[in-house]
Amino acid sequence: MKLIIQIPCFNEAAALPATLADLPRVVEGFDTVEWLVIDDGSTDDTSGVARLLGVDHVIRLPQNSGLAHAFAAGLDAAVERGADVIVNTDADNQYCAADLPALTTPILKGVADIVIGARPIDSIAHFSPVKKILQRFGSFITRSLSRTDVQDAPSGYRAFSREAARKLNVFSSYTYTLETIIQAGQNGMAVVSVPVRVNGVTRPSRLVKSIPSYVKRSMLTMLHIFVVYRPMTFFFTVGGLVGGAGLLLGLRFFYFFLIGEGGGHVQSVILSALLLGSGLLLWVLALVADLIAVNRRLLEQANWRIGRLEDQLRSAMPTDAASPRAHQPE
Numbered sequence: 056m057k058l059i060i061q062i063p064c065f066n067e068a069a070a071l072p073a074t075l076a077d078l079p080r081v082v083e084g085f086d087t088v089e090w091l092v093i094d095d096g097s098t099d100d101t102s103g104v105a106r107l108l109g110v111d112h113v114i115r116l117p118q119n120s121g122l123a124h125a126f127a128a129g130l131d132a133a134v135e136r137g138a139d140v141i142v143n144t145d146a147d148n149q150y151c152a153a154d155l156p157a158l159t160t161p162i163l164k165g166v167a168d169i170v171i172g173a174r175p176i177d178s179i180a181h182f183s184p185v186k187k188i189l190q191r192f193g194s195f196i197t198r199s200l201s202r203t204d205v206q207d208a209p210s211g212y213r214a215f216s217r218e219a220a221r222k223l224n225v226f227s228s229y230t231y232t233l234e235t236i237i238q239a240g241q242n243g244m245a246v247v248s249v250p251v252r253v254n255g256v257t258r259p260s261r262l263v264k265s266i267p268s269y270v271k272r273s274m275l276t277m278l279h280i281f282v283v284y285r286p287m288t289f290f291f292t293v294g295g296l297v298g299g300a301g302l303l304l305g306l307r308f309f310y311f312f313l314i315g316e317g318g319g320h321v322q323s324v325i326l327s328a329l330l331l332g333s334g335l336l337l338w339v340l341a342l343v344a345d346l347i348a349v350n351r352r353l354l355e356q357a358n359w360r361i362g363r364l365e366d367q368l369r370s371a372m373p374t375d376a377a378s379p380r381a382h383q384p385e
Contacts (some may be wrong), residue, residue: 298334
């Protein structure tokens with residue numbers, strides 16, 4: 056069994072030494088533990104520091120593409136390098152590395168596909184009261200959309216089985232945290248939360264530059280993923296609300312028409328017709344979007360099966376041939 060611990064990085068040359076010093080090289084249940092750094096187009100010497108400190112795999116992206124892209128690139132690289140379980144952690148050493156086995160144990164026991172570390176939000180001193188409320192509210196919304204029991208949705212300290220890593224597709228360029236939970240829940244993966252500890256703050260968050268911006272972008276991400284994975288529900292609901300408003304306006308005009316005052320309410324008829332037509336159009340769009348979603352699910356299943364076939368081919372081939380990147384510098 057191989058565990059790969061991945062760390063997405065952007066200009067983390069100063070923070071990496073402390074983070075890597077805490078990471079384990081031996082974890083119960085695994086024969087091999089390897090480290091993977093994804094350098095997201097850093098302008099400092101993040102890659103050089105990682106190699107100097109003994110990181111097994113360093114993937115450098117040609118330009119800064121955002122945390123979500125770096126995270127997804129890490130999952131792909133870890134799967135290619137034979138990881139059975141992948142743990143993602145932050146480069147600023149926010150999470151307590153001693154709690155890493157708590158993340159991997161549910162996957163090893165076969166009771167989870169994804170395990171998310173739940174931080175003690177209420178006791179984190181550098182979190183403002185507003186941020187704590189937003190964290191709880193965001194986790195509540197994510198639980199509702201994903202139909203999971205995730206306690207700390209924005210947490211980046213999480214573990215993935217090999218199959219779960221294959222099945223996830225990250226669309227956002229901002230953050231992967233909420234998106235992957237909703238996607239996992241909609242795809243029927245088992246998502247479990249476990250309590251983890253945090254270390255002292257080393258620098259301000261680069262993701263949360265302002266609370267309003269973070270809330271706005273997080274809400275847009277959740278809406279985007281819900282539309283992608285539940286298009287029928289979304290468009291049918293919106294169509295029902297729009298069509299319902301049109302129907303009420305139509306009934307209102309009909310009432311005035313019956314009492315002989317319809318002449319002054321022609322605008323209501325026009326608006327009612329527009330709203331009813333829009334509602335009907337949204338219902339038709341719901342059907343089309345649902346058919347597209349079915350096609351997407353079929354393509355995802357085909358992609359998972361291709362991945363399994365690639366694994367079988369690698370296992371059947373000699374080690375050197377099965378690892379096309381084995382001789383490439385990392």
